[in-house]
Amino acid sequence: MSATPRYYPVMLDLTGRLAVVVGGGAVAAQKARELAEAGARVRVVAPEVGPAMAELSGVVTLERRAYREGDLAGAAIAVAATDDRAVNHAVWEEAEAAHVLLNAVDDVAHCHFIAPSVHREGDITVTVSTAGHCPTLAVRLRERIARVVRREHGEFARLAGALRTDIARRVPDFAARRALWYRIVDSDAIDAVRRGETDEALLIIERLVREAERGAWSVERGAPFAATLHAPRSTLGVVHLVGAGPGDAELITMRGLRLLRSADVVVYDQLVGAELLTYARPDARLVCVGKHGHGAFTPQQDIDALLIAEARAGRRVVRLKGGDPFVFGRGGEEMAALRAAGVRCEVVPGVSSAVAAPAAAGIPLTHRALASGFAVVTGHECGEGTRLDWSALARVPTLVVLMGLRALPNIVGRLAAHGLDLDTPAAVVSRGTLPDQRVVTGTLATIADLAAAADLAQPATLVIGEVVRLRDAGRLTTGQRERDEGSVRAGAGGEHDVLLPLV
Known part of the structure; x- marks a missing residue:
């Protein structure tokens, strides 16, 4: 085994279970608060208690004394948050003997588990850990995740949870139901929730469920999931004209990136960077239409026909264009062609190289x-x-x-x-x-x-x-x-x- 443990990620249900925190400073108070919020019965042992811990009086049980052997009796989990390595080591020895999971703050050698940096949105919980090497990096990564996993995702998760039993009854086949849930998550339902249009989100989901009930797409048993959806005949196809930005992959808008990640088909120009295309789904079909200055290119009418055909097949299409679609990107022409064909079209502005x-x-x-x-x-x-x-x-x-x-x-x-x-x-x-x-x-x-x-x-x-x-x-x-x-x-x-x- 390597010197650095490969931690097994797990979410613990601590409701009603005893959690012991040794230490009374600000870090110990933070750990005690998080454990209490998770539903644990928290007992704090510390000879001195700081202001942050004192504020938790009534939320946790405070025992104002030094740690002694036996304090972990009956505990499901423990945290050693002291500046005294000798105390941490003593807590570790008891935890080892009593088979209690222990986290010693900033003391990886005395840790059974690492407390990750956590981002929560409703029932969604995302954690980031660096195996204790750089907690501040974990915090910064969590902050990035917080800009992606937002309020609408938590609300959508709650909405989906309320529908699971009914959908399982209506679509009893597991493979078909799994494919259905991916289509629901990749649909416009989350965007409807973000706009506060819950009824519209339910309508989108209901349409997809009805398609699954009548077998509007086939599911091939035994095939990898990426290959299970074949020739969907949905009426919900849509084309998003997305501005990819001037070149740097980080300059695409957040909405553009979300759509790119959920697209069934990505039709892109040659100027779109290869790095940005890595954000597409692994099973998404990538189509380069080769519009690059005075070099080889795909005729505009062929691009229009491709977009229309893919949308009419029920697929979510992202037309990824360098810069902004409406700044010398022929986005206006493509929008007009799509609307004339009766295809839903949305324009997502991009950062123009201008x-x-x-x-x-x-x-x-x-x-x-x-x-x-x-x-x-x-x-x-x-x-x-x-x-x-x-x-x-x-x-x-x-x-x-x-x-x-x-x-x-x-x-x-x-x-x-x-x-x-x-x-x-x-x-x-x-x-x-x-x-x-x-x-x-x-x-x-x-x-x-x-x-x-x-x-x-x-x-x-x-x-x-x-x-x-x-x-x-x-x-x-x-x-x-x-x-x-x-x-x-x-x-x-x-x-x-x-x-x-x-x-």
């Missing part, structure tokens, strides 16, 4: 002294036959061009022809928010040559305006190493720096 990439490079798009507004255009509209008003764009305080790397010389030429000063600061942010983010800064006159020399990778975001100067003034980064190739000060000289994160 704002995220400049921010990741330390470039604010607005500034009280420099820029009162900004405009966003796409590089695809900057070539021949452009419909953009270049005269107006040349007067905008800050101009952002998405997907404009290939058209950069043409963009510079058009802006200069319409009066924009060639000394205006400019920057190109390559792969903004990602670990390999690179930034080239220069002026309108030099930016095209600097970007070409740097051989930047797509996607790239162009920013033109006085606000670019603030990047060099503040030397801001967003937590990753970044190559800064060229600068306003260096001009066309192409000075290369490595910026470290400010912490």
Whole structure:
């Protein structure tokens, strides 16, 4: 056996059972309170009692004396929360002899169990343990979990518990019932509970139960669960147009992430990062439609047809699009096609690279002294036959061009022809928010040559305006190493720096 125990996770019912806490300080009081909240009869043994423990008088039994052998008699569980290792060791020896489970705070060598960091929402309890190595890390992870497991999940668990007996009666086959419960949990019922629409949640669940009763999908016995659902013929199919954000997987919205985790099918663009796709269900079907700049792509009508077909088959579809679906993402076209086909559609906004990439490079798009507004255009509209008003764009305080790397010389030429000063600061942010983010800064006159020399990778975001100067003034980064190739000060000289994160 390894030096570090592999703890067996378990939830104990301590209702009415004796729990002994040795120690009277703040940590002991916290343990005593948690045990009492779990329904245990708590006895505290300590020669001195702090204010936090004194407040528990009437909730726990206080014995104001030193620990002595025999104090654990009849106990189901015990906690040693003292600063005296000799006392902890004595409590440990008694616990060993009496077969009482013991936790010694900050003394892993004298622990039968680790008290994890706990997050509760109603009847849902999530615990995190680091085997006693770093309790503060467990707390931070618990805090992250608390942002995911929220009030609606506790309320939904209670609602589901009230329905279990009736659903077991109506769908007696275990395999079919298990498949049904996964469909219920992955449905929009939880979102209905979050909105306070319990009746709508019950209606969604009832529809799914009726489908199970009439065999609307088949369950293949003996197959792995991921393969048990075949060709569902539900009318509850839906397409969620979800903004994946600018690249960093952590910049997707919480709702977008929840939908991604519950989707049956994920239809994604090539610019969506591989890390984000790992959050999809293991049994979800992932379909890349290959829309990536000027490279290979799936025709838009084929994408529309795919979304419609999957939704009509009753599946929950996430159309995962880089940035925001409605910012040069053809989300409006897809929404119109879905609605025309009678398919339910929801749009989940995302963080657009139009704002995220400049921010990741330390470039604010607005500034009280420099820029009162900004405009966003796409590089695809900057070539021949452009419909953009270049005269107006040349007067905008800050101009952002998405997907404009290939058209950069043409963009510079058009802006200069319409009066924009060639000394205006400019920057190109390559792969903004990602670990390999690179930034080239220069002026309108030099930016095209600097970007070409740097051989930047797509996607790239162009920013033109006085606000670019603030990047060099503040030397801001967003937590990753970044190559800064060229600068306003260096001009066309192409000075290369490595910026470290400010912490």
